[in-house]
Amino acid sequence: MRHLISASFAFVLPILLALPVNAFETRATSAFIIDQTTGTVLLSKNADEMLPPASMSKLMTLYIAFEAIRDGRLSLAEKLPVSKHAMSYGGSTMFLDTTDRVTVEDLIRGIIVLSGNDACAVIAEALSPDGTEAGFARYMTRRAQQLGMTNSTFSNSNGWPQAGHRMSMRDLALLANLLISDFPSFYPLFSEREFKFDGRAPQNTRNRNPLLTLGIGADGLKTGHTSEAGYGLVGSAKQNERRIIFVISGLQSANARAEEAESVVNWAFRQFAVKPVAKAGTMVASADVWMGRDQTVPLVPLKDVSMLMPIATIDGDVKAEVIYNGPITAPIAKDQQIAELVISPPGLPETRIPLVAGNAVPTGGFMSRVTTVAQILLTQLNQAPVAPVEQGS
Missing domain, CATH: 2.60.410.10 (D-Ala-D-Ala carboxypeptidase, C-terminal domain)
Incomplete structure (x- = not known):
């Protein structure tokens, strides 16, 4: 019985006798907030809907690159060639061309800090099973499924608008958690505020993460924006022994994203506490x-x-x-x-x-x-x- x-x-x-907190009213169209320390989900809004992730999906390319470095298939000092396909990307780039051979370390920093679409394509072609970015995207999808990201499919390495390129906010939070947990030696790169690659892109040297300068414990991870996806952010912050991970998407402007991200961090740390x-x-x-x-x-x-x-x-x-x-x-x-x-x-x-x-x-x-x-x-x-x-x- x-x-x-x-x-x-x-x-x-x-x-x-602790009593309930008011639910956080986010302006994001989709959001997921988790207390990483305890595994407690603090907020979930359309979290399992497959949406265009924009540059936030670059985190999957980075995860696979970190795996390759860990396994000895790639080294930070190795120099990779730039193809015509990689060079053809617009948007946020490192301004690479086919005469370049760029170190893996610079490419990784270029992806994290500069959100380089071209840098992602260079990494993708180097690690692709068939040498193409499309082949790498298919591998990204299989690897994501293996890692538990069941609402993610990839069509490219960088989040460039393309049919079938989708991720859920829950999957992005899971990916952020894996990056923090599996690759602690690489994670400090996500808090790097500036990267001046070869002096060739003075207008694109600063990390777009609006939280890094606020002194609230934020140390990652990746912004994203396209006209279809709106403005989004995969963020993480640590205060004392607690760490939170959050994903917001669908904001209408960079300022709205910055304000919403700061509000999320303040709410998560001020309205909850770990108790015996x-x-x-x-x-x-x-x-x-x-x-x-x-x-x-x-x-x-x-x-x-x-x-x-x-x-x-x-x-x-x-x-x-x-x-x-x-x-x-x-x-x-x-x-x-x-x-x-x-x-x-x-x-x-x-x-x-x-x-x-x-x-x-x-x-x-x-x-x-x-x-x-x-x-x-x-x-x-x-x-x-x-x-x-x-x-x-």
Whole structure:
């Protein structure tokens, strides 16, 4: 039988009185905000819709380039040739031409800081299974699927408007998280504010990320803009021990993007905080035991548990319940997982915390079993429906 019991533990009560925060009203047409430290989704708006990602999709090209460097298939000092196809790109470029041979390091910096469409194509042709950017785009799509980005398809390496080039905001956030987690040695490049490549593009030397100069912990990752996609940003910021990752898209101007991105960061850090919820080994509740020496077993977490909680106090309490299928049949081993603590902060997804037996419960002796059976029979008798008394006419 599935049991639901309220969690009643004194040290949690001050937290459980934390009340819900107002939902963030973003001007972006699509958005996804996640607290990377705890994995808590703070906001999701049209997050799984496949949309034109513009230059934000350059992050996928960078991820594949970083993999190639890590695996020894590419080196930072290696110089790559520039094809006519790569040179043909307009928009934001490094102004490369076919006489150039450019180091991989410069190309990567050119993609991150200058958003170079031509630099992406050079990397793509170098790593493509068939030597073409189209072949690289097909590989990008397969690799994205392998990494869990199920709402992403690529037609080129740089986000140039093209049919079939689509990503969801959730996928972009997942990609940002992978870049931060898988390649920490490369990640500082995303906070580089200026890159003067060969002095040939003085009008395109500065990183377009509007948050890098604000002193709010922002350190990445990539802006994007086309007439179809609007203005977007894949951003990340870290304050103290917390990091957030966010994606916004569909803003109407660069100024609107800058204002919205700053508002997202301030909201995410000011309206939520990580709070202790349960201490390792401290009883949260107890579960009924069947045929055991003891009639109940304490339920405890194996390790200290903290959660992201809303700070604002408006309406409603955080809901906490313990769920288990019981009674639990003895014998029960100490630290055996037998229940879950389910905590549902208002406006945030529920969190499930495994609970284990706080002590061992061996099988009971003969009298213990007789007592258990007797208790069940009495319970069944007390719960049996009473037959109606017939009245005479």
